[in-house]
Amino acid sequence: MFVIDNVSAVISVYGGALPIAFLMAITFAIFGIFVVLKRMVFIGVTLSEVAACGVAFALIHELPPFMGAALFCLVVVAILAYPYELSKLPRDTVLGTIFIFASGMAILLVAGSGFGLEKVKAILYGNLLFASTGDVATICAVMIPALLALLIFFRPILYSFLDRESALSLGINVWRYELLFFIFLGLTVAAASRIAGVMLVFCYLVVPSATALLLSRNMVPGILLACFFALFTTMLGVMTSYQADLPPNQLIAVISCCFFVFAMIHNHIRNRWSQARAAIVSVTLSLLLVWGLSTLTVTGETASPALPLASQPALSEISEPAASSSAQVLLTEENCELPHDWPTIVADVEKIATQSPAEAAEKAREALKLNPPLFFAEHLNEIIAQHAE
Template sequence: MTDLLAFITAPWDLPFMQRAFAVAAIVGVVCGVVGVYVVLRGMAFIGDAVAHSAFPGVALAYAFEGNLLLGGAAAGVTTAVLIAFVSQNRRLKEDTVIGVFFAFAFGLGIVLVSTRDSWTTDLSSFLFGQVLAVDSADVWRVAAIGAVLVAVVLVLRKELVAVSLDRETARAAGLPVLRLDLTLYVVVTATIVMSLEAVGNILVLALLITPAATARLLTERLWAMTVLASAFGCVGSLTGLYVSYAHDLAAGGSVVVVLTAFFALTWLLAPRHGLAARLRSRAGARTPAVVVPSA
C-alpha cells in the first residue's frame, strides 16, 4: 500500500509533471466534450483531415521561423472552412470533400518539408507531441482556449445535435446549417491544435474520437455521453502519463494506448451494447422455452 501511494504521489513532486498532468487533464476533458458531436455526426474523418491539414501550416511556419502552432491553426481553420463551404453542394458527400482536402493538405505539407534539408526537434514535437515540455504559460493558454470551446459547444448543443442527426430536417426547420457547420469545424480544429502538444499530430484523432466512442457504448443520452466522454478523456490522459513516467515510454503514445484499452474493455463488457451482453442475449433467444404441463 505504501509503495502504491509513493508511486501515485512521486510524479507530483516534479514541476514538469505537474504541468503535464494539468494540460493532459484539460485536453482530455475538452476532447471528450467536442468528440461527442464528432462521433454523433459520424465525421471522425474530419478530425484526421484537420490534423493533417495543419501540417502544411506548420511546415510553412517552420520554413519562415514562425510559431508552429499558429501556423497549424491557420492552415487547419482555412481547410475546415473550405470543407464546410464545399460540403453544402448536395451532389458531394461530406466525407468525399474531406478526403479531397485531406489528401491535398498532407501532400502540400510533404512538398514544403521536402524543401528543407533537416528536421528540428520543434517540428518533430508537433508530429509526436511533447507534453512533458510545456511551461506554465502553455497550461494557462490551453485552459483558456478549452473553456471557450466547451462553452461554445454547450451553448449550441441542441442545434449541433439537430444538424448532426438530420441536416435536411434542420435546414427545413430554419436552422443556419452552414453557420453551425462552420462553428463545429472551427471548434474541432481549435481542439485539435490545442491538443497537439499533448499527443502530437499523428495521434490527436484518438484523443478526439476514442473517449466519445467509449461513452457511446454506455449510454444513449447526450448529457451522460458528454460527462462520460470527458471523464474517459481526462482519466485516460492522466493514466497514460503515469504509465509513461513509470516505464519511460512516449507520453502521447501511452495516452492513446490507455484510451484504446478503455474502449476495448467497454466494447467487451458494456451492460447493453458490449460483446458479452450481446452473446448472452443471443444465447437466451436460442434457448427454447420449457413448457410445464398442467396437473
C-alpha cells in the first residue's frame, strides 16, 4: 500500500521534478481542452514528435535542447496557423505528413549520431526523474506565461475555436488568436519534450481533457476536472513508479487511459440508467484501480534497496583526497543491505566522468551490482556505454 514514508521518499527522489510534473499536467490539461474542442487531437502527437526531432538535432549540434525543440515547433506552428477551413486540404492531412516526416527524421538523426541506446530512449520517451535544474527553469519560464496569456485571452480564443464564423461576425480576429494559441502550445511542448517525451506530452494534451469533457457539459468545470485528472494520475503514476520500480512516464499514460475508460463507462450508464448508478460504478472502478496499483511492489532478486535516505554521505561532501576511496566503500557489495542515495550516486559518477571517464565507467559497473531502480540503472548503463574503454 502507499504509505507516508513512500510519499516523503518520492518527494526526496524527484525533488524539483515533481512540482514541474504537476505544472506540466495543469498546463497541458488546460491547453488540451481547446485542442479537443477544436477536434485537433493529432496536433499533440505531431508537435511532440517534432519537438523530439528538434531535441535530437540540438544535441547533435551541441545546442540547448529547448532551442532546437522550440525552433522546430514554431516552424510547424506557422504552417498549421494557415486557415485550412478555407481550403480543400484538411489540416489533419498536413498534421499527418508532418508527423511522419518528424518521426522518420528523429530516428535518422539519432541513428547517425553515435548516441547510446539510453540516450536515444531519453530523447524519444523522456523521464521525469532526470529533470535538471535547467529543465525546471525552462519549463517555468515558458509555461507560466503561457497559462497567463491563455487566461487573458480566454474568451476570444474560446469563441474562435468553438464557432469560427460567429467569432468573425463579432469582429474577432480569429487568425490572430489561433496563431497565438498555437505559438504558446508549440513552446510548451518544446519545453516539456526533453523530460516528458512524446508519449506523456500527447497523453497530457488529450486524455485528461477528453475524460473531463465526458463528465462535464460546461467549460469551467471541464477545465477543473481536466486539471484534477492530470494531477491525480501524475501523483498516482509517480507513487506506483517508485514502489514498483517502473518507468513513470509510461505509467502515468496508462493510468490516464484507465480513467478515460471509466469515464466512458460512467457516461454510458448515466445516459442509460441514472447519474447515481453511474457514479457508484465509476468510483468503484477507480478505487479498485488505486488499490491494484498500491499492491504492486518489486519482489525477489529484482527488488531495489529503499531509495532516498540521508544515512550515507554524498561523494561531494567528502574531502577530495578521500573521495575516490569513499566512493569505493559506498558502492561495494558489503553495503548492499544499506539504503542508497541513488540520485547522489549517479550525480557523483557523472562528475567523475568529466575528469576520468574510465574510472566513471568502473564506478557505474559497481553501482549496477547493487540493483539500482530502473531509472538509475538506465543512466548508469548510458555512462558505461559512453566512457568504457
